[in-house]
Amino acid sequence: MLKKLFLLILLGTSVGVFAQGKFIAKNAYLSFYSSTPMEDILGESNEVVTILNGETGDIAFQALMTTFHFKRALMEEHFNENYMESTKFPKSKFNGKIEGFTKEMITSPVADIKVTGILLVHGVEKTITIPAKLGLENGKLVASAKFNVIPEDYGIDIPSLVRDKIGKEMEVTVKASYLPFGQ
Amino acid sequence: MKKSYALFFGLVLLFLSGNVQSQDLDALMNAEIQPTVDYATATFKASRIINGHSIEQMKKKQLDFRISHRFGTLNNGAYGLFGLDQSKIHFSLEYGLTDWLMLGVGRASQNKTYDSFAKFRLLRQSSGAKSMPIALSYFTSVEMNTLKFQDPTRTNYFSSRLTYVNQILIARKFNENFSFQLTPTYIHRNFVQTELDQNDIFAMGAGARYKLSKHLSLNAEYYYTYNPNSKFLETRYYNACSVGIDIETGGHVFQIMLTNSLGMREGTFIPATTDSWTDGGIHLGFNISRVFAL
Numbered sequence: 001m002l003k004k005l006f007l008l009i010l011l012g013t014s015v016g017v018f019a020q021g022k023f024i025a026k027n028a029y030l031s032f033y034s035s036t037p038m039e040d041i042l043g044e045s046n047e048v049v050t051i052l053n054g055e056t057g058d059i060a061f062q063a064l065m066t067t068f069h070f071k072r073a074l075m076e077e078h079f080n081e082n083y084m085e086s087t088k089f090p091k092s093k094f095n096g097k098i099e100g101f102t103k104e105m106i107t108s109p110v111a112d113i114k115v116t117g118i119l120l121v122h123g124v125e126k127t128i129t130i131p132a133k134l135g136l137e138n139g140k141l142v143a144s145a146k147f148n149v150i151p152e153d154y155g156i157d158i159p160s161l162v163r164d165k166i167g168k169e170m171e172v173t174v175k176a177s178y179l180p181f182g183q
Numbered sequence: 184m185k186k187s188y189a190l191f192f193g194l195v196l197l198f199l200s201g202n203v204q205s206q207d208l209d210a211l212m213n214a215e216i217q218p219t220v221d222y223a224t225a226t227f228k229a230s231r232i233i234n235g236h237s238i239e240q241m242k243k244k245q246l247d248f249r250i251s252h253r254f255g256t257l258n259n260g261a262y263g264l265f266g267l268d269q270s271k272i273h274f275s276l277e278y279g280l281t282d283w284l285m286l287g288v289g290r291a292s293q294n295k296t297y298d299s300f301a302k303f304r305l306l307r308q309s310s311g312a313k314s315m316p317i318a319l320s321y322f323t324s325v326e327m328n329t330l331k332f333q334d335p336t337r338t339n340y341f342s343s344r345l346t347y348v349n350q351i352l353i354a355r356k357f358n359e360n361f362s363f364q365l366t367p368t369y370i371h372r373n374f375v376q377t378e379l380d381q382n383d384i385f386a387m388g389a390g391a392r393y394k395l396s397k398h399l400s401l402n403a404e405y406y407y408t409y410n411p412n413s414k415f416l417e418t419r420y421y422n423a424c425s426v427g428i429d430i431e432t433g434g435h436v437f438q439i440m441l442t443n444s445l446g447m448r449e450g451t452f453i454p455a456t457t458d459s460w461t462d463g464g465i466h467l468g469f470n471i472s473r474v475f476a477l
Contacts, residue, residue, distance in 0.1 A: 022208075022211070024215065026215065049212055049215055049216055051208045051211055051212055051215075053208060058208055059208075060208040060209060060212055062212050062216065064216075064219060066219070066221065071476055072245070072434075072474075072476040073241075073242035073243075073245050073279075073474075073476070074245070074433075074434060074474050074476075077224055077225055078433070080224060080225075081224065081225045081397070082397045082398070087221075087359060088359070090221075093209075095208065095209065157397075159397075159398060161398070161432045161433070162432065162433045165433055181211075
């Protein structure tokens with residue numbers, strides 16, 4: 001009897017620790033934007049998955065390239081066919097760590113943080129450090145970031161014919177609202 | 184016995200929970216991501232392979248403005264600048280009402296023909312969570328010849344001007360670079376020139392695309408007619424055969440081709456191609472497509 005009770009407690013605590021440890025957002029927002037006098041390009045996805053480990057400060061993002069949508073259907077086709085080559089490289093990923101992570105970061109109001117990690121786009125990995133925000137907002141754990149990415153750094157070739165229409169840098173915006181993992 | 188069982192069970196649980204804890208975020212994430220349906224996109228670059236329709240269509244609220252030219256035959260020689268002295272034009276406006284229905288209207292200078300068409304997407308090629316090996320569409324059009332009636336002695340009906348086209352488009356993108364399409368075709372012409380001409384034409388089209396680079400592809404198209412017109416006719420008709428390239432530059436697609444047909448609509452190039460590759464009856468031509476998002 002005592003053992004069963006012990007087991008139950010053990011089970012309870014292990015699940016509890018587990019749920020407390022990680023946070024997930026399955027419908028995080030990710031967009032990239034480029035503006036030139038010729039054309040504005042905005043690609044958006046609301047189906048980005050991200051997990052944050054509240055114990056270690058590890059943070060990961062994954063986006064399926066085919067979930068990005070544009071105002072012009074043709075842009076979407078070109079994005080997948082010519083630039084991202086989505087059949088060859090279906091996912092973009094980020095695996096990083098919050099610099100100087102403390103557990104208080106996820107229980108205090110939104111504050112500036114820095115994240116360093118590996119961004120994988122178009123099959124090319126690069127280590128980047130990005131300024132971001134993390135903390136509680138209206139009782140929810142939220143994260144956001146804004147940073148620039150140069151397509152050429154990731155082996156994405158932009159032909160001279162359309163060079164005037166696509167900006168040298170893409171402004172990437174990320175917004176996620178986390179829930180405890182397993183809920 | 185029972186006690187040791189419980190202990191064992193407890194240990195397993197402990198181990199399991201610990202294991203989940205140490206799992207890498209990436210693996211956790213992969214478990215969370217649902218398998219998706221991957222639809223084949225850009226089986227062809229434009230809504231035409233060369234002369235005939237491809238499986239591609241305008242997405243919702245996208246408008247395609249197309250201008251096509253076919254010049255005279257190369258065997259005109261230097262005197263006619265290899266056909267460039269003459270040209271036929273076709274222009275059209277084509278709109279995606281929904282992602283699966285596209286409507287278009289056009290006008291060809293050859294026989295002063297107006298046309299309207301509808302293309303329905305019935306199946307999409309996909310892999311992943313839902314697998315479908317082919318894409319299938321139905322294409323139908325009506326073409327109206329508006330040349331002045333040439334024989335004032337007979338009763339001329341409006342219906343005599345109409346040609347109906349029905350096609351099933353079956354396509355597959357085999358890999359990143361190669362796509363192929365079969366196009367069984369049935370054409371009905373209400374009125375034909377002589378009693379030796381066929382009112383009903385059955386044909387099979389085959390078209391292919393090979394991607395040379397991200398912005399350039401090589402296309403070929405052939406329409407085989409099962410019941411060509413009688414050989415006793417003065418005018419010989421040939422199967423339509425074309426080769427061309429697609430050049431894509433952002434919102435434009437340029438298609439440049441060599442073809443033995445002057446017509447740019449199914450009702451003319453399938454049953455009424457009068458030139459032959461073997462005699463040098465080859466026309467240079469181009470299609471320009473410009474897509475607007477409305």
